[in-house]
Amino acid sequence: MTWMRSWEGFLFLVLVLIYALNAWTSPVFLTVGNQINMVQLSVEKIIVALVMTFVIINGEIDLSVASVMGLAACAFGWMVQAGVPGGWAIVIALGIGLACGAFNALFIVGFGIPSLVVTLATMIAFRGFARVLVEDRGISGFPDWFNALGQRGLVGPVPLAIIMFAVLAVLAFLILQRTAFGRKVYFIGANRAVAEYSGLDVRSVKIRIFIASGTVSALAGIMFAARVGAIRGDIAQGFELDIITMVLLGGVSIFGGAGTMSGTILAILIVLALRNGMALQNITGHIQTGVLGVLLILSVMVPIIRETGSRLLARVR
Amino acid sequence: MKHLKVSTLALCALLAAHGAHAQAVTADKGGKVNMVLLPKFLGILPFDQANRGAEEAHAELGNTGTLLYTGPTPENSVAGQIEILTTAGSQGQDVVMLSNNAGDQIAPAAEAAQAAGTKVVTWDSPIPSGKGESLFVAQVDFGSIGVVMADMAHSIMGGEGEFAVLSATPDAANQNAWIAAMQEALKDPKYANMKLVDIVYGDDQSEVSYNRALALVDSHPNLKLIMSPTTVGIQASAKAMQDEGLCDRVKVSGLGLPAEMVSYTLNGCAPEFALWSFVDLGYLTYYTSYMLATGKIKGEVGETFTAGRMGDYTIEEDPGRPGAKRILMGPFTVYTKDNVEAEAK
Structure with missing residues (x-):
């Protein structure tokens, strides 16, 4: 029963509780259609949360993800409008995401500037490029196949985006928890200096993580464009905070070195189920935001309380 | 009336x-x-x-x-x-x-x-x-909103000078239709001496709109009027002009709620506005x-x-x-x- 005492075990119990509560209060909650909607409405965020887990465990942060999503989506829309075939527009937009990630990595790894500062700057800059690109317009009229991929079921009622999330979640889990690369991510995040003295290729690991972050964010941005069938300059704005919230709730330490992919995935499901359950109970956006805030505070508090508690217990003994 | x-x-x-x-x-x-x-x-x-x-x-x-x-x-x-x-x-x-x-x-x-x-x-x-x-x-009717805004601008500015639009979000369909209708109305020779110099967006958020209104005044020294076809934008603009003591130089008009605009109308910052x-x-x-x-x-x-x-x-x-x-x-x-x-x- 040790897993029960782990953070993941706790999250799992919370998830089961929320599912039970939702199912009890709304007959709609457990229907296939609603479960698909629930995931699809946030699928872009949760895909980026997977890669954000690597970033934070590695002791870094990437605040520019939502701006990269916006830039890739706007670049895609702009290219389609300019007559570039949809397939090429996707490839180029992904390339832009990769370049954004490489640009972040250049300053963080190359010049040694803290990622908080670099990605705060590029968060603003990439969003600016997106707005310059589409100016103050909305662009729609994407190819039918593109919209269909974002809006219709691919396998039965399950759309491509959810399948992609599932595949990426498994991949992310395997890479983080089962490969040498994953172990390096933890080791560097726990103590960068020791990792460097041990001869680990710290720089190459960080570069790869930021490039992955940029590319996956671009993918998520394109998926968002397909789901809503239109873009504008403010697309995905503010998503970075939701994404980081999910990762921290999953038990990933903001100081790096600790956390698991299964924690992130459980936290994602908790946030989605909680939001959906509240929406089905007609609870408004302000209260939803508040509840998620409280949840995040608790998730930070619980480990501290537990630690203090056990220390006190030890002293009593 | x-x-x-x-x-x-x-x-x-x-x-x-x-x-x-x-x-x-x-x-x-x-x-x-x-x-x-x-x-x-x-x-x-x-x-x-x-x-x-x-x-x-x-x-x-x-x-x-x-x-x-x-x-x-x-x-x-x-x-x-x-x-x-x-x-x-x-x-x-x-x-x-x-x-x-x-x-x-x-x-x-x-x-x-x-x-x-x-x-x-x-x-x-x-x-x-x-x-x-x-x-x-x-x-x-979206077309008639354009005419009304053009007329209010004409009356406040005395038929000549520079003015700017402060809208909500860039692709709010209603806002864009009204602005387009106003631009159409402005083609009438009656408005020949009035110049629309800028269109900016305050996202229908007070803080953003307030700052955009002040930025408009900075970037267009000859600005005589801010036309804001949104209840959030017009109130924020009027407050910005009042706070900075600019009401003598730059007036505010557009679509606003009487309850929110009454003080600005009485003190002359927003002498005319419209709404349904x-x-x-x-x-x-x-x-x-x-x-x-x-x-x-x-x-x-x-x-x-x-x-x-x-x-x-x-x-x-x-x-x-x-x-x-x-x-x-x-x-x-x-x-x-x-x-x-x-x-x-």
Whole structure:
């Protein structure tokens, strides 16, 4: 029963509780259609949360993800409008995401500037490029196949985006928890200096993580464009905070070195189920935001309380 | 008191359509229709007023179903509206009454809701492409708003000088249609000495609009007027001009709520502005949606129905959006220091 005492075990119990509560209060909650909607409405965020887990465990942060999503989506829309075939527009937009990630990595790894500062700057800059690109317009009229991929079921009622999330979640889990690369991510995040003295290729690991972050964010941005069938300059704005919230709730330490992919995935499901359950109970956006805030505070508090508690217990003994 | 009626043309069309149909259909009271009133976001007065109108109609019609007033937070407006509309479809709501803030991004969700049996009636701001939308309840003829704004600008600026527009979000369909209509109206030789120098966006958030208004003054030293066709923008602009002591140089006008604008009108920062009744808009939207959901109207062009205390309305083609259908409310009022106090109470 040790897993029960782990953070993941706790999250799992919370998830089961929320599912039970939702199912009890709304007959709609457990229907296939609603479960698909629930995931699809946030699928872009949760895909980026997977890669954000690597970033934070590695002791870094990437605040520019939502701006990269916006830039890739706007670049895609702009290219389609300019007559570039949809397939090429996707490839180029992904390339832009990769370049954004490489640009972040250049300053963080190359010049040694803290990622908080670099990605705060590029968060603003990439969003600016997106707005310059589409100016103050909305662009729609994407190819039918593109919209269909974002809006219709691919396998039965399950759309491509959810399948992609599932595949990426498994991949992310395997890479983080089962490969040498994953172990390096933890080791560097726990103590960068020791990792460097041990001869680990710290720089190459960080570069790869930021490039992955940029590319996956671009993918998520394109998926968002397909789901809503239109873009504008403010697309995905503010998503970075939701994404980081999910990762921290999953038990990933903001100081790096600790956390698991299964924690992130459980936290994602908790946030989605909680939001959906509240929406089905007609609870408004302000209260939803508040509840998620409280949840995040608790998730930070619980480990501290537990630690203090056990220390006190030890002293009593 | 200066009242501006719907453009004569629209009125003629209304009367002609009325004549062709002998009888306006009336609503059956006591039906069971579950309805959702979905504003752009919560927390601004005009949407609360629209809800008051909807509640009035809800009680009047004795609807045994529910009327839910829910919306996203301002920062999450687009994703939030899509989420609420999607959830309404899952819940099996009968109608969602939407003031769209998501441009065409909401069209797939609206189409999905329609497929699930939930009708989508827009009000205040439509879906630009008309996709997924059953009907649009327009507050006033979009063309006539353009003329009224041009006229207010003309009167405040004395017919000459530079002015700028402070709008809401870049692709709010209503805002863009009104600005376009004003630009069209400005082509008249009467306005030849007036120059529209800039259009900026305050995202319908007070803080952003306030800063954009001040930035306008900085970047255009000869600016004489800020025209803001949004209740949030006009109030924020007026406050910005007042706070910085700029009211003598730069005036503010546009579409505003008397209750929010009264002090700025009396102190001369915003000598003239216009608006229609949001309470009536909510009331008419509710009637339209209720009758659509109960099958009394089908949502076809030419159908005429009675919307309680507001009288008869006819569904017509939307001149601004090919293929889309609208119901035109009208008229609206221009407020000055002579009539604003009475309305603000």
